[in-house]
Amino acid sequence: MFGLFGSKNDNKKQACDLPFLCWQCEMSAPGGCGAHGESKGVCGKTATKARLQDLMTYGLRGLSAYREHARELIEKFGDETEWKTLLEIDDVTSETLYFTLTNVNFNFDEHIGQLMKVGNAGVKVMDLLSDLHTKALGIPAPVEVTQNKAEGKGILVSGHNLDMLEKLLQRIEERGLSDKINVYTHSEMLPAHGYPHLKKYKNLKGNIGKAWYDQTDIFSKWNGTCVVNTNCIVPPEKSKKVQNYVDRLYTYKIVGIEGAKKIENDNFDPLIDHTLELPDITGFESDEKIATGHHYKTVLEAYGAKVLDAIKAGKLKRVWVIAGCDAPGRKRDYFRELALAVPKDHIIITSSCGKFRFNDVDFGTVPGTDIPRYIDLGQCNDSNGAVHIALAVANALGVEDVNDLPVSIALMWMEQKAIIILLALLSLGIKDIWIGPNAPQFANEDIVNFLVQNFNLGVISGDIHKDFGKELAG
Numbered sequence: 001m002f003g004l005f006g007s008k009n010d011n012k013k014q015a016c017d018l019p020f021l022c023w024q025c026e027m028s029a030p031g032g033c034g035a036h037g038e039s040k041g042v043c044g045k046t047a048t049k050a051r052l053q054d055l056m057t058y059g060l061r062g063l064s065a066y067r068e069h070a071r072e073l074i075e076k077f078g079d080e081t082e083w084k085t086l087l088e089i090d091d092v093t094s095e096t097l098y099f100t101l102t103n104v105n106f107n108f109d110e111h112i113g114q115l116m117k118v119g120n121a122g123v124k125v126m127d128l129l130s131d132l133h134t135k136a137l138g139i140p141a142p143v144e145v146t147q148n149k150a151e152g153k154g155i156l157v158s159g160h161n162l163d164m165l166e167k168l169l170q171r172i173e174e175r176g177l178s179d180k181i182n183v184y185t186h187s188e189m190l191p192a193h194g195y196p197h198l199k200k201y202k203n204l205k206g207n208i209g210k211a212w213y214d215q216t217d218i219f220s221k222w223n224g225t226c227v228v229n230t231n232c233i234v235p236p237e238k239s240k241k242v243q244n245y246v247d248r249l250y251t252y253k254i255v256g257i258e259g260a261k262k263i264e265n266d267n268f269d270p271l272i273d274h275t276l277e278l279p280d281i282t283g284f285e286s287d288e289k290i291a292t293g294h295h296y297k298t299v300l301e302a303y304g305a306k307v308l309d310a311i312k313a314g315k316l317k318r319v320w321v322i323a324g325c326d327a328p329g330r331k332r333d334y335f336r337e338l339a340l341a342v343p344k345d346h347i348i349i350t351s352s353c354g355k356f357r358f359n360d361v362d363f364g365t366v367p368g369t370d371i372p373r374y375i376d377l378g379q380c381n382d383s384n385g386a387v388h389i390a391l392a393v394a395n396a397l398g399v400e401d402v403n404d405l406p407v408s409i410a411l412m413w414m415e416q417k418a419i420i421i422l423l424a425l426l427s428l429g430i431k432d433i434w435i436g437p438n439a440p441q442f443a444n445e446d447i448v449n450f451l452v453q454n455f456n457l458g459v460i461s462g463d464i465h466k467d468f469g470k471e472l473a474g
Helices: 046-075 081-101 110-138 162-176 186-196 212-221 242-243 270-277 296-312 330-343 353-357 380-395 416-427 444-454 462-474
Strands: 144-151 153-159 183-185 204-205 225-228 248-253 261-263 285-294 317-326 346-350 375-378 408-410 433-434
Touching: 046 081, 046 162, 046 186, 046 416, 046 444, 081 110, 110 162, 110 380, 110 416, 144 186, 144 248, 153 162, 153 186, 153 212, 153 270, 162 270, 183 186, 183 270, 186 204, 186 212, 186 285, 186 353, 186 433, 212 242, 225 270, 242 285, 248 375, 270 346, 285 375, 296 380, 317 330, 317 380, 330 353, 330 408, 330 462, 346 380, 346 408, 380 416, 408 416, 408 462, 416 433
Parallel strands: 144 204, 153 183, 153 225, 183 204, 225 248, 248 261, 317 346, 317 408, 346 375, 408 433
Antiparallel strands: 144 285
């Protein structure tokens, strides 16, 4: 396409080579406006504005995932202020969808303004969900979790829905089966082990596997039942391995694939009964351990003053945010290479399933302190914690612009929840973010130029020293 993004195959025309494609109204050209290389639709909408509207809807998809989890918790734990915040988020969603209707808005600056509204709603929803999680489940504490070690009858839970996990644990306990069925986490469920109200269940045992995309291998080897309670789930059309376990696979709420069983109305008894009928777990006997539980509230409480003292004393020189949504591919080994290259007097803050690229490493502590060099904030929706920590440090040091802090940000992205996180950061004025390993194909040169000029957004090159040589040099 053009410089910053490059091209997957210069000899093969890609769909993204089209300026845009829009067929949302009756006026659309045959095959859709842009299908034949047009740079403007019949209504007058330009390719850039069409792609900005696409970006809005992608951001809303990510926003809706976090909003859904917040809505579940707000029923039981919400107060009037939290209900009001939820309504504000919903208003942004409806207003933004209205914005994308045919013949509504053709102003570039107002498109950017609406995107920032979506980003601001992302900030609100992540803060809301974070507060509801800690209200419902307590403030997490750092903990070491067994990795790939399991025994007895087992249920493996993958996804993001902590409320569903607690309901399952409660039902097992109510039936007096806590000594007979163990529950294990997979992928983004790992942070569950840090929450006090979940840790009290003696049969919540450990973590199995890494990021979401290893589920076909892990689930195939797992003798017990499996539950996927949010994205990401792999369908049979993607992998034949799904057939190895689909008869033992349960899905929750909107998640579903052909052949899996649905958990209806929070009735976990069929899942529990099925688990009891299956053989004990075998083949998971590792002695590995991984760390989690560094929620931003925990970090500020336990290490806030120590971090400030370490910065002032020159013992802590830089903070790295290396996080995001993982996906298959060796290109993402870049993030492990980067984490391993971070100097000893720097710390790494992470979240989301991207942490599985390097969370098997013992990073130790900052020399001369007891501050851990590796801090796992939690799930992707806990990415707001990095901003809270940065703002607290900036305020304590008297730094007016958080962008003046010694912080480097490298984010991997996979799907729409990563997009709402990026929009949230941009809406807060955070600059100098590097994303990758591939640039979004839905952006064009005008959009990229705007992001570069206003936020200095970059796409990783694949060479950590080219991208971060100065920072890695200390």
